[in-house]
Amino acid sequence: MDIPGPDPRTDGGVGAIAAAGGLHHYQRWLHAQYGPVVRFQLPGADTAVSIADPVLLEATAHLDQRPERLFDFLTPLFEAGNLQVLPADEHTPWRRLLLSVLAGRPSHERHFARFTALTTALADQWAGKAGHEPVALQKDLTALALRMICAYALGGDDAAPDSVIDAFEVVLTEYLGRLYEVAGPDPGEERAERAAEALTHLRTAVDRIVAAHRSGGGADRSDLIGALVSAGERPARIRDTVMMSLLAAHHTTGVAISWTLHLLGDHPDVAERVADELDDVLGDRTAPAYADLRRLTQLDMVLKESMRLRPPGPYGARETDEAIDLGDYEIPAGATVFYPFWAIHMNPLHWPEPERFRPERFTPQEVAKRPRLAYVPFGFGPRGCEGAALATVEAQLVLAVLLKRFRFRPVPGHEVTPVERFVLWAADDIRMTVTPRRAR
Ligand code: HEM
Structure with a gap:
């Protein structure tokens, strides 16, 4: 059977994607219109197929290559090959190494105190605005997430100086700007020059840290650069890995937290349940210890439901060099396969009333009823994602500190609109008022 989809257009599909407000929204529309398997046009992909059925997706779960052309925009950030599209033989050992640090408890425990201090500093800043001036959640929380990943990836208490953070912002604005053609205030050439300088600054900062590791000897598995150095990775690949970690962790983790607070603002009953749990588990303490996180089950369900409704990274893509059987359909060899995470999360077959925010979908009993994907x-x-476990620890910690201390309310009249900006971004930020809460 032919895979359903819209009739081909002469513009290669650009118009339809733009009209929908970006690929995220377009994929949701396609699946609502044509069902769980859809063929569509996309510049840079001759045959694109998107699959929103978690059972059918299993047949593609082994695919180990991303389509190069779609990730071309990141190539200038890397010195030793674009890590997003590395061939499998290079990617597999790199992934194993990354997971051995990022997914391991030792690294989470080691950085937990620093993460807590950074979060508390933001909470103190917000306390000054409590009751009279709304806070811009997305701006402040993506900045916090960047500080956290810098502290994590570069190590040490003061190894994430503001200059590194500023440089990374400049680099990112330039490269994401190119992708989305956001016209900045500067002429293009000047911006590109500043980005190149910032990139050099970042690489020099990482080199300094790598050199310190070399002279310091022995590394443990809680230290990303240390693990890369002891594995004998070349300096360019180490610099690239740090760059990729900052890039992958920064906006994703920030928006995961800001969307969660936004959804809780619209559901005060759920927010109250989470606050009660925090009072029970933390008592008088203002922040959880690492070991407390697994006791925060309400908070965990809320975070999961928020990332279902507002997935920070709303799609993935792979390439296949052989045909794949997909129930009634066949994906041809050479196709680009899309994982439309947002559309998968809104599939009404597995998520009844998908638009509703219902954290109880994530009790162990409910989870067991659904297919794995x-x-x-x-x-x-x-x-x-190699950073899933780390991101979860960070998001739970930040949410616990903020929800223990504050009540969040929407600002009347402020519209929050999800748009595509690499991650699922709120067009005009998420502004909320914070008021201090008193524990029971
Ligand atoms: C809530 C926060 C985060 C979300 C929702 C998220 C989501 C994702 C998604 C959807 C992908 C693409 C996966 C695919 O193509 O199947 C990805 C890739 C990746 N993420 Fe995350 N991420 C988050 C935080 C982090 C953090 C904290 C790190 C830490 C360094 C990280 C590191 C990576 C890396 C290295 C990749 C590339 C994977 C590869 O090519 O092997 N992410 N992430």
Whole structure:
């Protein structure tokens, strides 16, 4: 059977994607219109197929290659090959090494105190605005997430100086700007020059840290650069890995937290349940210890449901060099396969009333009823997110500190609109008022 989809257009599909407000929204529309398997046009992909059925997706879960052309925009950031599209033989050992640090408890425990201090500093700043001036959640929380990943990836208490953070912002604005053609205030050439300088600054900062590791000897598995150095990775690949970690962790983790607070603002009953749990588990303490996180089950369900409704990274892509059987359909060899995470999370077959915010979908009993790939905020397969466990620890910690201390309310009249900007971004930020809460 032919895979359904819209009739081909002469513009290669650009118009339809733009009209829908970006690829995220377009994929949701396509699946609502044509069902769980859809063929569509996309510049840079001759045959694109998107699959929103978690059972059918299993047949693609082994795919180990991303389409190069779609990730071309990141190539200038890397010195030793674009890490997003590395061939499998280079990617597999790199992934194993990354997971041995990022997914391991030792690294989370080691950085937990620093993460808590950074979060508390933001909470103190917000306390000054409590009751009279709304806070811009997305701006402040993506900045916090960047500080956290810098502290994590570069190590040490003061190894994430503001200059590194500023440089990374400049680099990112330039490269994401190119992708989305956001016209900045500067002429293009000047911007590109500043980005190149910032990139050099970042690489020099990483080199300094690598050199310190070399002279310091022995590394443990809680230290990303240390692990890369002891594995004998070349300096360019180490610099690239740090760059990729900052890039992958910064906006994703920030928006995961800001969307969660936004959804809780619209559901005060759920927010109250989470606050009660925090009072029970933390007592008088203002922040959880690492070991407390697994006791915060309400908070965990809320975070999961938020990432279902507002997946920070709303799609993934793979390439196949052989035909794949997909129930009634066949994906041809050479096709680009899309994982439309957002559309998968809104599939009404597995998520009744998908638009409703219902954290109880994530009790262990409910989770057991669903296919494995019904919920995939971190992607899946050999190119799935290596930072999933770290991101979860960070998001739970930040939410626990903020929800223990404040009540969040929407600002009347402020519209929050999800748009595509690499991650699922709120067009005009998420402004909320914070008021201090008193524990029971
Ligand atoms: C809530 C926060 C985060 C979300 C929702 C998220 C989501 C994702 C998604 C959807 C992908 C693509 C997966 C695929 O193609 O199947 C990805 C890739 C990746 N993420 Fe995350 N991520 C988050 C935080 C982090 C953090 C904290 C790190 C830490 C360094 C990280 C590192 C990576 C890396 C290295 C990749 C590339 C994977 C590869 O090509 O092997 N992410 N992430």
